[in-house]
Ligand code: SF4
């Protein structure tokens with residue numbers, strides 16, 4: 001029997017789960033249009049690969065992942081692309097995001113899918129590629145691209161998160177009641193991408209007896225092939241927020257994820273149960289992620305329960321299908337009462353991470369009373385599962401003291417709302433933290449942009465300096481060559497002049513002596529001297545040619561060094577561009593460090609190449 005650990009703090013709000021677990025998984029009619037945002041996941045928005053007016057089939061790729069942390073997007077049904085334009089996002093800010101608007105043709109016709117009868121024969125890379133192709137992103141609410149989390153080489157423990165601790169939400173509970181076998185198959189499939197995996201755990205709260213029974217039944221029915229790891233179902237006591245990633249890890253393993261790190265840092269990876277099932281369907285049947293189970297709950301609805309809803313369905317359509325009584329509710333909440341957010345525009349769509357739509361009546365979840373002054377009671381710190389000091393964070397958020405907020409680890413706050421829930425002064429603490437995090441992130445983004453501009457400026461300055469240096473080097477080269485040529489010409493002329501003067505004098509002398517010498521049988525000195533002059537001229541010509549050879553060798557060497565410098569500079573530019581791109585995409589610190597080291601190395605090579613060239617010049 002596995003030991004269950006505990007985490008600090010936590011609360012026990014009313015669960016309100018029974019309202020949505022009475023029925024099965026229902027469906028609703030197709031909406032008139034689907035609004036599919038291009039950035040419904042964490043990371044870079046996908047790039048559209050369709051055009052307005054184009055007909056698409058269900059499951060067809062309509063936007064392709066852009067960059068490493070991104071996810072593909074597929075058509076949730078067949079129809080025509082009506083627009084690619086800004087539409088209201090499913091976000092507290094209510095801002096508009098680029099979205100593909102699809103008008104269903106009513107035929108719901110699938111594209112041909114690439115199924116795999118023997119997923120157990122696939123290697124890790126093939127599994128990851130299929131998961132990425134299917135556009136999977138964490139379905140527990142985080143929306144992190146699934147394939148990115150499958151890259152860890154040192155993962156020893158895979159945890160499936162079935163805790164679903166937030167009140168009202170039952171999407172995972174109902175999924176497990178119906179599809180436990182597919183969730184287990186997904187777990188085994190995902191396990192195969194981690195070469196050093198030692199255990200697979202499914203963490204679930206004890207307030208879901210039907211889901212636990214369903215899992216146990218499916219586990220018992222699983223064929224024991226002997227080459228798969230055993231899956232352990234670990235039932236934990238109900239306490240909010242036991243479904244938080246770090247909290248569930250602590251409950252199941254007793255290990256704490258260090259501040260600012262991800263679970264992979266301690267050899268653990270966590271996936272939501274719905275994501276595991278989606279991974280199984282993606283690999284086994286080739287199905288992309290185009291729909292999900294969403295809890296639609298609250299007393300302002302005629303019909304509460306869980307529905308299978310197409311990604312992109314406007315929330316207004318879901319509400320009208322479930323008999324929403326607008327006059328009875330003050331807000332439409334996406335997510336649960338603790339971590340969800342109210343939206344103003346119900347034309348915002350359901351996205352891959354939408355696990356709940358909450359429509360409480362005014363009595364059910366009355367609006368919070370007005371905020372009072374903090375009385376320093378310390379209840380917030382007692383409740384905080386991340387062991388933070390919410391009261392201090394509140395003060396620093398109000399003072400906009402970013403340095404202090406960082407020092408007090410604001411980014412470890414999981415925005416669970418436990419502190420706000422217990423605060424007797426009704427201070428909406430989480431709202432302060434969210435706003436503060438947003439401001440800090442914006443400041444970081446601005447800094448990255450200015451760094452980027454600085455790097456661009458420096459690169460430009462370097463390019464200009466390099467061009468100037470090359471120009472100057474060529475000018476000096478030409479000057480040197482001209483001076484050398486001039487010198488050699490002068491030498492040659494002087495040699496020719498002296499040879500011809502000598503030849504003339506000797507010729508005059510010789511002509512008077514020649515006849516006498518001939519008579520006396522002496523050698524012909526004129527002919528001999530003429531030969532000597534010819535030889536001297538030939539030697540001078542040979543020397544000149546040798547000097548020319550030397551000079552062309554030097555030229556060749558200079559050119560080679562210039563080429564070396566140019567390519568070192570190109571490599572440096574590429575390294576800088578990659579670093580900037582990754583900074584913009586919010587890559588993790590390890591990757592950024594590696595890329596920064598590459599930039600440094602490239603800079604060193606440029607300096608070396610430049611020194612060599614200067615020395616040669
Ligand atoms: S619970 Fe509220 S009143 Fe009490 S210390 Fe925290 S912020 Fe202040």
Ligand code: SF4
Pocket residue numbers: 380383384385386387388389390412413414415416417418419420429430433
């Ligand atoms: S919202 Fe943040 S500060 Fe408040 S209890 Fe949760 S983790 Fe702690």
